[in-house]
Amino acid sequence: MKLKTLAIDLAKNTFYLVGFDLDNQPVWRKKQSRRQLEIFIAKQEPHLIVMEACASAHHWARRFSQLGHQVKLLPPQHVKAYLRGQKNDYNDAQAIGEASLHGVTRSVPVKTVEQQDKQAFHRIRRQLMGEQTRIINQLRGLLGEYGIIIDTGIHQANKAIPLILEDAENGLTPKLRELVYRQYQRYLVLREELAWYEQQLEQVAKTDPDVKRLQDVPGFGPVNANVLCSWLGDGTQFSRARDASAALGVVPRQHTTGGHDRLYGITKRGDSYVRSMVVHGARAVVSRAKGKTDALSHWINQLVARRGFNKAAIALTNKMIRIAWVLVTRGERYKPALSM
Structure with a gap:
């Protein structure tokens, strides 16, 4: 048959x-x-x-x-x-x-081996970063039970823990001192492993043409440009830029009934890690836009005044994804608008 x-x-x-x-x-x-x-x-x-x-x-x-x-x-x-x-x-x-x-359900493009390699790279790097944070948070909590407080931030903990281990008068028992030392050694191994991943990211940022073009856009650095490119691929699965931003979940969630349109928060569809990386880049740009006179900063400042910081950051995220789609699919370079 x-x-x-x-x-x-x-x-x-x-x-x-x-x-x-x-x-x-x-x-x-x-x-x-x-x-x-x-x-x-x-x-x-x-x-x-x-x-x-x-x-x-x-x-x-x-x-x-x-x-x-x-x-x-x-x-x-x-x-x-x-x-x-x-x-x-x-x-x-x-x-x-x-x-x-x-015939209505949109299909998912088949990933190449190279695209899956990139995704595997970022997933492993993300796991290592999470494990590094968990070790530091655990040590901070354990030492807090003995009255030793470490300031917030992984860099503060990185400086403080060796000093705590060397201080013989801080009241730590030999057993706990040994446990903290062994966990700190695990942390140092993770730091060394993560350093290799950072070197790979820097190399890709200098050699990959799409990642290089994206770094010309405000809010994109070597990491989030690489992450977005690994998710976007060649971009041809989307017929227009707004489809890319919708697929990543940075468009309003709609509920329309009886002719009454209601728009709520963003849909948060798609890959949450990719979306969060682009949002972090957008938040950095919005936080530094005050006092600048270029066209993008002028638009951001007006939006912050009308709708607040967070909504301005999401609006900029949407714009960044649309710009990225154009740069990747058409091979163009970013041309910032003239100053206002």
Whole structure:
């Protein structure tokens, strides 16, 4: 039987498949092991394969594309609405297929290996930074129980802990002193590891053309420019700049009923880490805009006066993402507006 669409519910070891015919009706169901799946797909005539954009989806999408199939990845949160009946793996696969056949759900672009490498880099770096913070906060809390207070900030703790360990008159027991020392050694190893990641970021900031162009935009530095580029890719998955800012969740949340429009806070869709990095860059620009006469600072200061600091920062975040989309997709350089 000739298929039009094949929907696959992905997992680690067992995969559930539902085939749709030319009339968009489900005609068969199959279960395949990880070893069997690629062999089975290779024997099929080229057709559309749809999957959720979840773990390992981009790997399988690249493999199936190499076998001559057209592949579409769908956002899991949008597929859920098409699930009917009890939740099981076959029904999940059928829901994926029906979401694709409906034609309204926007697909997720398949990531290249290079894009996944960049994302892995930032995820590991973020984890290391979080572990570093957790160690320092734990030491600060433990020492506080012994009446030793460390000022806020990781740099303050970095200076204070060696002095605390060397002070024989501060009342620390030998046991706790040993525990603090061992945790501090873990912290130093993490610092050394993070230094390598910072060197890699600096190198990319000097060599990657997209990251270099983004750093000309106020609010973008080597880190958040690199993070945004790894998320954005070539930008062609968005037809216009406002779609990129909407995908990252920095547009108002809308609730309209009975002809009455209501706009609330931002939607916060998309990658929260990427969004937070761009917001931090925007907040830095807004905090330093007062007293400046360039066109961007003039716009920021007027917005702060009307709507407050936080809303001005989010508005600037939206603008930064739109500018970044233009620079990446069109290969242009940032041209700041003339002074007011």
